[in-house]
Amino acid sequence: MGGTFDPIHYGHLVAAEEARHDFQLDLVLFVPSGQPPHKTDRAITAAKHRYLMTVLATLTNPHFAVSRVDIDRPGPSYTIDTIELLRQQYGPDEEYFFISGADAILELLTWKEPERLLGLCEFIAATRPGFPLTALSETVGQLGEQYGARVHVLTVPALAISSTDVRQRVASGRPIRYLVPETVLYYIEKNGLYRPRVPSPAEEAPPLEGRGDEFTADEAPADEVPAPAPSAARGDAP
Ligand code: ATP
Numbered sequence: 210m211g212g213t214f215d216p217i218h219y220g221h222l223v224a225a226e227e228a229r230h231d232f233q234l235d236l237v238l239f240v241p242s243g244q245p246p247h248k249t250d251r252a253i254t255a256a257k258h259r260y261l262m263t264v265l266a267t268l269t270n271p272h273f274a275v276s277r278v279d280i281d282r283p284g285p286s287y288t289i290d291t292i293e294l295l296r297q298q299y300g301p302d303e304e305y306f307f308i309s310g311a312d313a314i315l316e317l318l319t320w321k322e323p324e325r326l327l328g329l330c331e332f333i334a335a336t337r338p339g340f341p342l343t344a345l346s347e348t349v350g351q352l353g354e355q356y357g358a359r360v361h362v363l364t365v366p367a368l369a370i371s372s373t374d375v376r377q378r379v380a381s382g383r384p385i386r387y388l389v390p391e392t393v394l395y396y397i398e399k400n401g402l403y404r405p406r407v408p409s410p411a412e413e414a415p416p417l418e419g420r421g422d423e424f425t426a427d428e429a430p431a432d433e434v435p436a437p438a439p440s441a442a443r444g445d446a447p
Pocket residue numbers: 211212213214215219220221224308309310311312313335336337365368369370371372373374447
């Protein structure tokens with residue numbers, strides 16, 4: 210399962226566990242992306258934090274593991290490159306399934322080398338709450354007819370959780386308990402992730418209200434990397 214995992218949440222974990230069970234997978238590998246090619250509109254939290262939170266969240270499941278394959282190489286994380294590296298690592302004779310949200314599958318043809326990718330692995334499209342199933346089954350049908358794609362739709366228990374919502378909740382002081390594993394919650398707190406940035410004195414901004422003014426500039430997150438400039442090439446990591 211590829212993703213930004215900024216942060217990992219129970220939506221990811223439930224989808225992964227459901228896929229493991231239904232497809233009798235030996236291992237579900239969580240692959241945090243390095244530099245996401247199309248998430249250029251915001252600063253992505255440093256890979257070390259996203260990786261460690263994913264390790265913490267998956268620790269207690271013997272069938273879950275985390276791969277550094279995307280964060281240890283420079284440049285955008287294209288799924289075709291990730292799958293090829295994993296095939297080198299785990300062997301070409303294994304069967305590979307790429308688990309992702311159904312929304313990502315609708316855009317699959319915009320990914321890098323989609324035809325070759327579709328030949329290298331099967332896809333498990335986890336439906337998210339509110340997702341229009343008719344558009345998905347049409348796309349799945351087309352991908353199958355035109356490219357011989359093997360795409361399976363997996364209905365996961367309704368979990369309207371997204372990393373965006375988790376980040377916004379932290380920023381506004383709302384709870385995230387029961388949306389992310391406790392270990393992830395403590396990691397976020399301990400490292401001051403997703404809190405609003407405190408303006409430097411030079412910016413002479415009025416003091417923040419609520420939780421934000423409890424932190425000094427020194428404690429403000431030093432974990433974010435600037436988002437890369439938007440590029441014309443469409444990336445494909447979720
Ligand atoms: P963001 O809000 O920052 O986009 P996200 O919650 O979508 O984050 P990603 O890291 O982008 O998380 O997601 C990784 C993969 O998990 C994607 O394929 C995404 O569609 C899927 N996914 C995310 N949340 C859920 C959920 N609640 N249920 C099922 N799949 C999910």
